[in-house]
Amino acid sequence: MxxxxxxxxxxxxxxxxxxxxxxxxxxxxxxxxxxxxxxxxxxxxxxxxxxxxxxxxxxxxxxxxxxxxxxxxxxAAVPEIRQPMGALYSLFSSVEESGLPQRSAVRVLDVRADGVIAARLNLEESIPLLYLERLRYAGDEPLALDRVWLPAAIAEPLLEADFTHTSLYNELAERTGINLDHGREDIRAVNPTAAERALLHCPSDAAVFAITRQGTAQNRSVEWRHTVVRGDRFALSAEFSANTGYRLTPAPNTTALTQAW
The missing domain is CATH 1.10.10.10 (Winged helix-like DNA-binding domain superfamily/Winged helix DNA-binding domain)
Structure with a gap:
């Protein structure tokens, strides 16, 4: 040469x-x-x-x-799934749009007390919480480890739900009539724990996105969520231009929340 x-x-x-x-x-x-x-x-x-x-x-x-x-x-591997920022709730809609089937393995679904999480939901520390932990798959490989807490007083009907191929928000709306209408998310790039790396089949050199979310309905906190998403399979994107500058891609409407996660 x-x-x-x-x-x-x-x-x-x-x-x-x-x-x-x-x-x-x-x-x-x-x-x-x-x-x-x-x-x-x-x-x-x-x-x-x-x-x-x-x-x-x-x-x-x-x-x-x-x-x-x-x-x-x-x-570097090209991410299989790209998600607009500002619409992170549609993560698993993006999985299906990418052509990959999505499913969940439910690891835990029960009612428990957690004083730290209850405080984040503006509840008394002893209030029972419904806890759902799922390993989310995109294709045959794990994509995310998802943990969510909701007040058991409103979410207890979810104990009868099958979460292998449905969203939490769909089930919450259908079984309790509650639709989330607002929320806040914080996203950080972190190294997963050894247990998380093993569950997600993360390569040794791959980091993850750690996403925390607080969801509300009619100004009431009803959800606290912590999700770990594989960084080698997932990317975030935003739009910018000379005229408008940098902007997050907006959520299309609040009803889209019911199709999420």
Missing amino acids: GVRRLDRNGGESLWKQLQADLVRRVRSGEFDAAFPGELALVEEYAVSRHTVRQALGQLRTDGLIVAERGRQPRV
């Missing part, structure tokens, strides 16, 4: 030229089978190892490659 030419007389630095050419080759699928190591790129482009490392560092920052210490870089 001959040396690939970079413009050594122009104004753009060599590492930026190298980065741009590697991006082009990544997007063309040239490196799907294997990404070249540092020494191979040094030889192919006739540049220093420092130049190669600068270019690879930017590719890592941009999420195009994954590189661990002592291992050859590889092209």
